[in-house]
Amino acid sequence: MRKLPKIDDENIVASIGEDVAAYRFHNQLLLQTVDMITPVVNDPYDFGAIAAANALSDIYAKGGVPLFALNILGFPTNTLPLSYLEEMIRGGADKAIEAGISVLGGHTIDDAPKYGLSVTGYIPEGKTFVSKANARPKDVVVLTKPLGSGVYTTAIDHGLATDEQVKEVTELMIELNKSASEAMQTCNVHACTDVTGFGLIGHLTDIAEQSGVTIEINFKNIPFLKDALSLIQRGAISEGLINNQHSFRNHISKIHPISIDEEQLLFDPQTSGGLIIIVSEEEVDKLKRELRNKNVFGVQIGQVTSKQETNIQII
Numbered sequence: 001m002r003k004l005p006k007i008d009d010e011n012i013v014a015s016i017g018e019d020v021a022a023y024r025f026h027n028q029l030l031l032q033t034v035d036m037i038t039p040v041v042n043d044p045y046d047f048g049a050i051a052a053a054n055a056l057s058d059i060y061a062k063g064g065v066p067l068f069a070l071n072i073l074g075f076p077t078n079t080l081p082l083s084y085l086e087e088m089i090r091g092g093a094d095k096a097i098e099a100g101i102s103v104l105g106g107h108t109i110d111d112a113p114k115y116g117l118s119v120t121g122y123i124p125e126g127k128t129f130v131s132k133a134n135a136r137p138k139d140v141v142v143l144t145k146p147l148g149s150g151v152y153t154t155a156i157d158h159g160l161a162t163d164e165q166v167k168e169v170t171e172l173m174i175e176l177n178k179s180a181s182e183a184m185q186t187c188n189v190h191a192c193t194d195v196t197g198f199g200l201i202g203h204l205t206d207i208a209e210q211s212g213v214t215i216e217i218n219f220k221n222i223p224f225l226k227d228a229l230s231l232i233q234r235g236a237i238s239e240g241l242i243n244n245q246h247s248f249r250n251h252i253s254k255i256h257p258i259s260i261d262e263e264q265l266l267f268d269p270q271t272s273g274g275l276i277i278i279v280s281e282e283e284v285d286k287l288k289r290e291l292r293n294k295n296v297f298g299v300q301i302g303q304v305t306s307k308q309e310t311n312i313q314i315i
């Protein structure tokens with residue numbers, strides 16, 4: 001990324017390092033993001049809906065509202081039936097409708113199946129763009145979905161997952177972060193991002209670095225899918241998890257002892273994970289109430305402190 005030409009444009013509000021690009025155009029703050037993934041579940045309709053929810057998530061993490069989207073997809077015409085493609089696109093289009101937008105076109109290449117959206121959105125008047133760089137000491141950290149989707153989808157890939165586990169993880173990943181974002185925008189939040197490929201620790205590290213703080217996480221408060229630990233013990237460990245562990249393990253210190261399996265769960269890459277919302281102590285009860293009113297899961301998993309030796313402390 002360092003080799004890219006320097007960008008000089010006073011209308012740029014966010015770029016590399018943020019969940020979206022943000023660009024001021026006349027009096028509007030426009031948002032743009034693109035995300036695509038390989039199949040995480042076997043059902044093509046569900047996969048399409050999950051890929052769309054995953055792509056929309058970056059807009060919601062910034063407190064934005066989506067406007068419209070374009071499909072971006074890979075599809076192997078010689079090895080998969082056309083019905084797979086149709087179902088996948090239908091899943092994405094239905095999820096877009098749930099988000100209040102339409103898919104207005106797109107682009108396909110002949111390749112192994114992959115799907116995602118490029119989403120255009122904006123920040124409504126009177127609302128603010130929620131960055132990663134404004135977490136402050138004494139703030140509280142709230143997470144809006146349990147962790148473990150990477151472990152479950154790896155179990156699916158290995159043929160280890162039961163029908164019930166497939167259902168549990170599909171319901172989790174298919175859920176839009178729309179209501180969580182709306183609840184967040186009723187409060188004076190300081191920072192937010194969505195939990196995706198870098199796992200909980202990777203995304204918390206990003207916020208901690210950009211904000212110049214340390215984040216303490218209370219391990220016993222972290223919510224996991226029911227069978228996440230047992231599946232990890234049965235070997236449902238993705239390459240992404242191992243990569244995250246290598247990249248981020250030096251960023252954590254453990255004050256509270258946790259097992260190797262438990263630690264691995266914190267590095268598990270998520271698909272369409274929840275929001276990490278960082279809010280002042282004074283506003284956290286309001287945030288929790290708003291989340292509850294909208295039927296959104298939300299757990300306080302930690303707090304922000306002034307910068308310590310490591311970005312993350314597990315207490």
Ligand code: CO
Nearest residue numbers: 019058194196
């Ligand atoms: Co993101």
Ligand code: CO
Nearest residue numbers: 034035058196
């Ligand atoms: Co993304």
